[in-house]
Amino acid sequence: MITHSEIWFAIDRLAEKTGRSPSGLAVEAGLDATSFNRSKRVSGSGKDRWPSTESVSKILSVVGVSFEDFATLAQGTHAQGAAVPLIGLAQAGENGYFDDSGFPVGSGWEEVRVPGTGFDGVYALQIAGDSMAPVFRAGDKVLVDPSQTPRRGDRVVVKTMDGEIMAKELHRITAHKIELISLNPDYDDRELRRKDVQWVARIVWCSQ
Incomplete structure (x- = not known):
């Protein structure tokens, strides 16, 4: 990593x-x-x-x-970093692009290079729209690692069972619900039932 x-x-x-x-x-x-x-x-x-x-x-x-x-x-000067899949926000909301744990499946993705090596399962998600501004803006790429356990205060990507994709700050996870803080003050915070969430993945890096 x-x-x-x-x-x-x-x-x-x-x-x-x-x-x-x-x-x-x-x-x-x-x-x-x-x-x-x-x-x-x-x-x-x-x-x-x-x-x-x-x-x-x-x-x-x-x-x-x-x-x-x-x-x-x-x-280093000559190293190229690691290549990871680059997935658009619209693609992320569709079925068939991720497994039940939030890892990308399939092949043929565009790729982006990131610092480090050993990025099995890690991918870059390209932000669209303004719901995550000013922290993440349209065109930004966030590096997502589904293998890391999210903690309070982490920025996370969440996918609901209905296919909604959102990037928020994790406030709390309990046995029955997930509480999320909106990154954009113009958008409401969210409280989701655990059974309505397909996966939660930690954002480990961001590029503008």
Whole structure:
């Protein structure tokens, strides 16, 4: 999977290749100047700290670098990252594209390259519409890993038994219901019965 060191290495290389410092890159993207400081990469207890998907998406947008090129930086100058299926939001809502656990089935997908290797079952979902703005906008690609157990506060993709696909923030999962917080304040939060949900998959990365 994507490693802590690969992501931070890619941010440092991105700053270097575009003639900026990590702090300058952060400021230009509208972030706090210390967002990418080395002191922010590990907590006081020694636990790895990761940059948020939003912060990385912002710096890629500022410098005009694609997610595929960022994947190359994460793996080194000549590495290409891993290729994963790219699925449109409309396709995701149809039957026959996923198994009951949310893993894509079949072949012939478009592909997108992402940092890291070992992405069995992971896929990229291309966002459409504004229901997930401002966090995810039309055209953004979110990397989804159905094998990871979603936790409170995670961004997730949910598919209902009726074929509805949505990206939300997970508030709580109980034995009988799933509570979701809308990413767009113009849209209502959702509370779904567990039996009405086909699968819930964790979003592990986002590219603008």
